[in-house]
Amino acid sequence: xxxxxxxxxxxxxxxxxxxxxxxxxxxxxxxxxxxxxxxxxxxxxxxxxxxxxxxxxxxxxxxxxxxxxxxxxxxxxxxxxxxxxxxxxxxxxxxxxxxxxxxxxxxxxxxxxxxxxxxxxxxxxxxxxxxxxxxxxxxxxxxxxxxxxxxxxxxxxxxxxxxxxxxxxxxxxxxxxxxxxxxxxxxxxxxxxxxxxxxxxxxxxxxxxxxxxxxxxxxxxxxxxxxxxxxxxxxxxxxxxxxxxxxxxxxxxxxxxxxxxxxxxxxxxxxxxxxxxxxxxxxxxxxxxxxxxxxxxxxxxxxxxxxxxxxxxxxxxxxxxxxxxxxxxxxxxxxxxxxxxxxxxxxxxxxxxxxxxxxx
Amino acid sequence: xxxxxxxxxxxxxxxxxxxxxxxxxxxxxxxxxxxxxxxxxxxxxxxxxxxxxxxxxxxxxxxxxxxxxxxxxxxxxxxxxxxxxxxxxxxxxxxxxxxxxxxxxxxxxxxxxxxxxxxxxxxxxxxxxxxxxxxxxxxxxxxxxxxxxxxxxxxxxxxxxxxxxxxxxxxxxxxxxxxxxxxxxxxxxxxxxxxxxxxxxxxxxxxxxxxxxxxxxxxxxxxxxxxxxxxxxxxxxxxxxxxxxxxxxxxxxxxxxxxxxxxxxxxxxxxxxxxxxxxxxxxxxxxxxxxxxxxxxxxxxxxxxxxxxxxxxxxxxxxxxxxxxxxxxxxxxxxxxxxxxxxxxxxxxxxxxxxxxxxxxxxxxxxxxxxxxxxxxxxxxxxxxxxxxxxxxxxxxxxxxxxxxxxxxxxxxxxxxxxxxxxxxxxxxxxxxxxxxxxxxxxxxxxxxxxxxxxxxxxxxxxxxxxxxxxxxxxxxxxxxxxxxxxxxxxxxxxxxxxxxxxxxxxxxxxxxxxxxxxxxxxxxxxxxxxxxxxxxxxxxxxxxxxxxxxxxxxxxxxxxxxxxxxxxxxxx
Numbered sequence: 001x002x003x004x005x006x007x008x009x010x011x012x013x014x015x016x017x018x019x020x021x022x023x024x025x026x027x028x029x030x031x032x033x034x035x036x037x038x039x040x041x042x043x044x045x046x047x048x049x050x051x052x053x054x055x056x057x058x059x060x061x062x063x064x065x066x067x068x069x070x071x072x073x074x075x076x077x078x079x080x081x082x083x084x085x086x087x088x089x090x091x092x093x094x095x096x097x098x099x100x101x102x103x104x105x106x107x108x109x110x111x112x113x114x115x116x117x118x119x120x121x122x123x124x125x126x127x128x129x130x131x132x133x134x135x136x137x138x139x140x141x142x143x144x145x146x147x148x149x150x151x152x153x154x155x156x157x158x159x160x161x162x163x164x165x166x167x168x169x170x171x172x173x174x175x176x177x178x179x180x181x182x183x184x185x186x187x188x189x190x191x192x193x194x195x196x197x198x199x200x201x202x203x204x205x206x207x208x209x210x211x212x213x214x215x216x217x218x219x220x221x222x223x224x225x226x227x228x229x230x231x232x233x234x235x236x237x238x239x240x241x242x243x244x245x246x247x248x249x250x251x252x253x254x255x256x257x258x259x260x261x262x263x264x265x266x267x268x269x270x271x272x273x274x275x276x277x278x279x280x281x282x283x284x285x286x287x288x289x290x291x292x293x294x295x296x297x298x299x300x301x302x303x304x305x306x307x308x309x310x311x312x313x314x315x316x317x318x319x320x321x322x323x324x325x326x327x328x329x330x331x332x333x334x335x336x337x338x339x340x341x342x343x344x345x346x347x348x349x350x351x352x353x354x355x356x357x358x359x360x
Numbered sequence: 361x362x363x364x365x366x367x368x369x370x371x372x373x374x375x376x377x378x379x380x381x382x383x384x385x386x387x388x389x390x391x392x393x394x395x396x397x398x399x400x401x402x403x404x405x406x407x408x409x410x411x412x413x414x415x416x417x418x419x420x421x422x423x424x425x426x427x428x429x430x431x432x433x434x435x436x437x438x439x440x441x442x443x444x445x446x447x448x449x450x451x452x453x454x455x456x457x458x459x460x461x462x463x464x465x466x467x468x469x470x471x472x473x474x475x476x477x478x479x480x481x482x483x484x485x486x487x488x489x490x491x492x493x494x495x496x497x498x499x500x501x502x503x504x505x506x507x508x509x510x511x512x513x514x515x516x517x518x519x520x521x522x523x524x525x526x527x528x529x530x531x532x533x534x535x536x537x538x539x540x541x542x543x544x545x546x547x548x549x550x551x552x553x554x555x556x557x558x559x560x561x562x563x564x565x566x567x568x569x570x571x572x573x574x575x576x577x578x579x580x581x582x583x584x585x586x587x588x589x590x591x592x593x594x595x596x597x598x599x600x601x602x603x604x605x606x607x608x609x610x611x612x613x614x615x616x617x618x619x620x621x622x623x624x625x626x627x628x629x630x631x632x633x634x635x636x637x638x639x640x641x642x643x644x645x646x647x648x649x650x651x652x653x654x655x656x657x658x659x660x661x662x663x664x665x666x667x668x669x670x671x672x673x674x675x676x677x678x679x680x681x682x683x684x685x686x687x688x689x690x691x692x693x694x695x696x697x698x699x700x701x702x703x704x705x706x707x708x709x710x711x712x713x714x715x716x717x718x719x720x721x722x723x724x725x726x727x728x729x730x731x732x733x734x735x736x737x738x739x740x741x742x743x744x745x746x747x748x749x750x751x752x753x754x755x756x757x758x759x760x761x762x763x764x765x766x767x768x769x770x771x772x773x774x775x776x777x778x779x780x781x782x783x784x785x786x787x788x789x790x791x792x793x794x795x796x797x798x799x800x801x802x803x804x805x806x807x808x809x810x811x812x813x814x815x816x817x818x819x820x821x822x823x824x825x826x827x828x829x830x831x832x833x834x835x836x837x838x839x840x841x842x843x844x845x846x847x848x849x850x851x852x853x854x855x856x857x858x859x860x861x862x863x864x865x866x867x868x869x870x871x872x873x874x875x876x877x878x879x880x881x882x883x884x885x886x887x888x889x890x891x892x893x894x895x896x897x898x899x900x901x902x903x904x905x906x907x908x909x910x911x912x913x914x915x916x917x918x919x920x921x922x923x924x925x926x927x928x929x930x931x932x933x
Contacts, residue, residue: 014517016510059376061399065422065573072559072572126398131693131715132733134396135376139720166401166419173400173713195422195573250578251821255585258592280571284563287570290594292583295415303416307409 008047008209022047028199029206046210053209054113056147060123060140061133061167061176065195066158067122072281073198110150118208119151124160124167125182128175144182153214154179154188155204159297162190162221169303180221187214190221192273192298199278200226220300222272231268231294234276237261255291265309267296362389363896364724367906377872377911380727381888383896391881391888392727393872395734398693402711405862409828410436410854411579417850417864418574424463425573426455426565427843428850428864433579434653435850439837443652445819448581450809451568453648454602455575456841457802458564461609463844464748464795465561465617467910469554472788475904476624477539477547479515480532485541487512494546497623500615502553503546511549531900538627547623550616561609564602567594581821588813599810606806610799621792625774625785633776636784636905638887639743640669642750643677643870645849647842648801650808660801661751661842662758665739669782671757677739679838679849682707685865687735691727691874693717694735701877703738706851706863707836736873736882737865745883746846746870747909748791753781766793784887787908828857843867845910871909884909 006014012022023044030039059067110117121144126132130139148154156179159165167176180188191204204223207215215223232238240246241260248254248263262269268276271294275286287294293309296302367379376397382390405416413436418429430452437444444452487509494503531537539547562572568584569575576583587593646656646663656663664674678684686703689696695714696702704710716730725731737744744750755763770793771778780786812818825831831854839850846867853861871883881889887905894901 014514016514061397063419063422065419065425068422068425068573071555072562129713129715130720131717132398132713133376134720134722137720137722142721166404166416167399169404169416171403173403173711174398176399194419249821249823249826250583251581251585251819251823256587256590256593258590275571281559281563281566284566285570287576290566290568290570290576290584292570292576292578303404306412306415308412308415309409 007049009044026206029203043206043210047206050209050212053205054109054117055120056110056117056151057120058122058143058147059135060121060125060144060160061174062123062158062160062165064122066160066201069195069198070201073202110147114150116152117150118153118155119147119186120155120157121161121179122157124164124176124178126167126174127177127182128173132174141182144179148183148186151186153208154183154186156180156188156190156221157201158196159192159194159302162192163300165194166303169301188221189214189217189223192220192222192227192300194297196298197226197274197278197280200274218272222298226274227272227298229272229274229277231271231273231276231288232266234274235268235288236276237288250291261288261291261293262311264293265307265311266293267299267302267305267308268294270305271296271299271302273298365893365896365899365902366724367899367902377868378725379884379888379902379906380725381899381902383893386892386894388888388891388893388902391885392725392731393734393874393882393884394725394732395868395872396732398713398733400711400713402709402862402864405859408859409857410439410852410859411826413852413859413862414577414579417862418577420864420866422573424459424844426459426569426575426577427841427848428866429575429577430455431839431841431843431848431850431864432852433577433839434841435837435839435852436579436854437653437837438839439835439852439854440825440831442580442822442825443654444581445817445822446652447586447809447812447817448820448822449649449652450805450812451582451584451586451820452577453650453805454802454809455565455568456647457798457805458561460798460844461613461795461802462558462561463910464791464798465554465613466558467844468617468621468788468792469551471910472907473547473551473620473624475900475907476537476628477551478532478534478537478544479548481537481539481541482545482548483512483516483541485512485545487545490542490545493542497546497619498615500619502549508545508549511552512545515548531898534894534898534900536894536900539624543623543627547620550620553616554612557608557612561605564605567598567602578821580823580826581819583820585820586813586818588818599813603806606799606802610803613795613799617792618796621789622770622773625789628785629774629776629780632785632904633780633783635891635901636787636887636908637782638883638889639745639881640667640782641739641742641744642666642753643739643744643746643847644751644754645677645679645840645842645847646751646754647840648805650805660797662755662760663840664754664758665744666750666753666757667742669753671753671778674754674757679840679851681705684739685737685849686741687737687863687865687869688876689730689735690877691730692732692735693730703741706849706865707853707861709851709861709863711863730874732874734869734873736876737869738876741876743876743880743882743886744847744870746867747787748794748844748846749781749787750846751842752790752794762797763793766797784905784908791910831857834860846870868911872911 009022026044027040030043125140125144130141133140156162161179164176164178167174189204191201215225218224218227237258237260241262245259246263247259247261279286295308362382362384365381365383378394378396380392381388401417401420405413414429414432417432420428488505490508491503491505565572565575568582585593588596643665644663646659646661648660649658650660651658665677667675682705686705687709688703690700693715695712696704696710717725752763752767756767835854837852841848848867849865851863852859873882875881875885888902891901891905893899
């Protein structure tokens with residue numbers, strides 16, 4: 001029997017989500033995705049009429065924090081998007097294993113929606129010895145190669161799939177590689193972060209549904225809508241940085257006042273992510289707001305840019321710019337070091353004023 | 361004639377678990393537990409700043425997130441002699457309590473309940489009768505006829521559409537299901553409610569740790585500043601928010617989780633209080649330090665070992681001692697310099713990968729040889745079960761209250777003897793009782809924190825030894841904690857201000873490890889022996905026992921006959 005593929009809205013309605021909630025979700029998503037106001041209607045239209053996107057979700061070398069993050073997502077539409085249909089109907093962790101019939105079952109799914117389904121991958125692929133990650137007797141690499149063949153596009157969830165994360169940090173004992181080093185033939189969206197923010201994950205799926213194409217990506221394959229601004233530039237503590245007000249050590253008086261965490265190693269100036277805007281767990285907080293410096297978890301190879309508590313401006317390999325020092329200059333549109341010197345001088349002057357004031 | 365069943369993957373477990381079991385005359389005759397994924401994180405931490413280690417090893421697991429990070433900062437603090445300020449210790453306790461409540465509730469409803477609850481049967485329920493039943497069990501306000509009718513009609517549309525989604529390919533109708541349709545309907549309704557609830561309680565982690573999964577910690581205390589009057593610190597508004605989440609959690613656990621657990625226990629106690637006991641040794645490192653970490657006497661969960669189910673004696677455990685905890689690799693894909701028979705204390709532990717298994721794709725592991733990426737830990741060469749049941753049994757043997765009374769009262773309510781604890785059901789019940797205690801403790805801890813703050817002690821970090829210049833040339837430390845799934849230990853050697861060696865002995869290492877060189881089984885393998893299997897194509901009973909250890913979500917079960925020929929595949933949760 002040919003099954004009827006319901007639209008996302010139809011599924012939501014069947015699960016008790018009201019029309020009002022549905023539209024609220026569309027509007028929020030459109031805003032996060034940086035669309036014009038009319039974008040909300042476009043999103044709503046897409047979710048209402050387009051059939052659901054078939055998805056295969058693989059778990060490889062990972063810690064499941066990406067799935068967990070998604071489960072924390074606040075909106076019932078998200079639960080419908082992934083929980084009911086996607087992750088559990090087409091998840092590799094459920095379907096694939098040793099045995100030719102199990103493989104055939106997955107192949108059936110992949111054949112039925114050939115060149116239509118989206119492949120979502122959580123985790124990296126070991127290359128030193130393929131046996132370092134086996135599911136149902138097959139290696140991660142074998143599973144990825146087969147699943148990618150008929151995929152329309154690949155979403156690499158989190159830092160593991162996007163850049164190898166902790167297991168790829170020096171000395172990378174299992175030869176862990178991100179998906180874009182394994183697959184060359186498919187468009188790959190790197191949804192960075194350890195884990196990525198739930199709403200970012202949802203936003204990308206909604207984008208794929210709405211526009212039937214991949215979102216605009218930056219040089220590291222990350223969707224620009226969520227990864228084009230530095231944590232530093234959207235940080236509510238930024239004014240303290242500009243004023244030269246810094247936390248000198250954890251829990252000092254300055255920490256109590258919410259001063260800038262730059263001097264205790266904050267990687268916000270080198271990190272592109274939406275933490276300062278969307279925040280975490282329904283906007284409750286984000287690392288800096290809770291007093292810990294950003295460790296840069298949405299950047300490639302951020303583990304090897306540790307130590308986390310020391311600011312290391314000369315460090316290479318951060319994002320798309322060469323060094324952290326240059327980042328500030330480029331983003332600020334400033335070209336000459338003299339102007340930066342001026343800015344520093346201004347900060348020092350401001351700080352002296354504040355200190356004098358408090359000594360009075 | 362025996363038949364070999366392969367359960368792979370047991371999913372949503374870090375380390376990709378695989379179970380192979382021999383079935384003979386309707387019962388499990390032998391079982392093999394294998395971890396099939398490795399990342400080598402211990403070798404990656406070597407040479408790093410010890411103050412950074414928590415972030416690396418925290419990424420071992422995103423499900424029991426925060427527990428490894430906490431254990432890591434404890435290990436480094438232990439090595440350097442750093443004592444954490446009292447209020448910071450209390451905040452850490454709140455982090456643990458939050459994790460317990462989240463993890464245990466999610467385990468019960470989303471990972472384990474459907475081993476006991478038949479979703480399809482709930483369609484036959486009378487919503488009015490379900491409402492009467494729910495009201496008789498608990499004052500939970502949602503238990504109206506209209507509520508259950510609405511849930512039932514949602515499930516009906518689900519099933520009617522032919523697309524069962526997360527409920528597809530279950531063992532619905534299996535004779536091992538014992539609940540009445542109304543009981544099933546109540547449980548399914550709460551399954552959906554728990555999904556909504558779980559994302560609320562973790563917001564406590566977000567307040568103190570900035571995010572969840574993977575909240576932040578810092579060596580010496582907690583990175584968040586607390587000041588009741590500062591707008592930019594954790595202030596009274598934020599603390600009121602935490603209190604509200606704790607209150608909500610307690611209500612949910614008391615009025616939903618516990619009544620559902622008792623309902624399932626009552627229905628299944630006949631068989632399942634006698635199946636799945638496994639090995640008879642139990643280890644708990646203890647946790648929830650109410651004074652300071654080094655003061656074990658003031659832990660809410662006591663430390664110790666019960667051997668051979670002898671409740672008259674609690675043996676002390678010393679993780680520092682070179683003779684007590686050792687890891688073996690006889691059946692694990694590693695190499696030791698001293699050879700395969702050697703056992704190494706984690707301070708001298710080695711992590712050298714040495715895969716000798718079949719080349720993937722494979723259908724069977726060579727279980728006579730090495731067959732897992734998990735090492736085999738032993739305490740004085742004895743296997744140990746760890747987890748909520750072990751914690752409860754150690755507390756019971758130590759005469760610790762309120763654990764002892766709670767166990768006695770619950771057994772009395774169910775009309776079961778003490779021996780019923782040593783079973784699949786005992787494990788599942790211990791987890792629920794522990795959650796109930798944790799919800800109470802969390803509120804006590806919160807009150808104590810508020811008291812400290814009122815007296816002006818809001819110190820969150822001990823800085824005195826933050827600078828590596830003050831550290832000795834060599835130091836070694838152990839961090840102990842009780843993760844939701846059991847006893848967790850991190851061992852760190854700090855040499856020249858860097859990590860010289862790092863080893864973790866995690867709960868799954870104890871429970872899911874392969875047998876040792878003498879052929880003595882570890883907890884999973886042992887608990888499966890003699891488990892009845894009504895229908896080898898639908899090994900629901902195996903999943904009940906495996907899930908009672910909390911190995912997370914869905915299993916795709918693959919059955920093989922002796923030639924390794926594929927027989928049948930079943931998806932479940």
